Amino acid sequence: MTKFANYISEAFQELKANVTWPEWAEVQRLTIVVALFSVIFALLTYGVDQLFVKALEGFFNILK
Template structure:
């Protein structure tokens, strides 16, 4: 158990001393970019899905 506690303690020390954290404005800007990209990608995926649904419905209606 001592090894685990020591590992966690060293990991936190590493994060505090050796990691360069971005400034808050950069975090906000990048978060907005990721959110917008995620929404656009979700809408594109939904659009392609709807396109395939319509195409398959048309294909199976032809086979009837």
């Protein structure tokens, strides 16, 4: 158990001393970029899904 506590302690020390954290403005800007990309990707996925739905409906209507 001592090894685990030591590991956690050293991990926090490394986070405090060696990690360079971004500025708040950069965090906000990158969050907006990720949110916009997620919305665009979701819309593209929806569009491709609808395209496949229409294609399959057309294919099965031909088979009737």
